[in-house]
Every structure is written in C-alpha cells, then in structure tokens.
Amino acid sequence: MAHTINFRLSRPLDAPELSRLWEGHINLFEAPELVFSVNGNEVTVEYPPQPSTEAPQKLRSALESALVAEYPDLQVEWQ
Secondary structure (H helix, E strand, O other): OEEEEEEOOOOOOHHHHHHHHHHHOOOOOOOOOEEEEEEEEEEEEEEEEOOOHHHHHHHHHHHHHHHHHHHHOOEEEEE
C-alpha cells in the first residue's frame, strides 16, 4: 500500500513537470519513485512504504529542495 504526502504550491505545476524535477533530483539521492497527482495548486504524492519512520520528513525535504532549486520563488505549504 502506497503512502501519501500532500502539499500546496504558490503556483500550479503539472504532474509531468513535477515528475521531471523529481527524476533529475533522484539521481543525487537514494530516493523512491513518486507518483504525482495535481489539482490546481494542490499536489498529492504517492510513494512506496519506507523502512524508516524518518522517511516522510526526508522525502519532504528532498521534494522542497528539488522544487526550490528549479523555481526559487516557489512556496511549498505542507499539509
């Protein structure tokens, strides 16, 4: 069963763009593949279960890092 993370962006990005950003970022880290679902500025990310209880926070940090590296003015609001 997949786990999910939800966040809101200060401006919309589509799922293919989010996937492209993440794919470039996972080459830098050992990170799971993610599935993005987008509804306007709302984003849901599905990821496989991780063995560590710290995994969701590390994933959030990596996601935010990838997004802000590409779009420095982008704001991410975690839900």
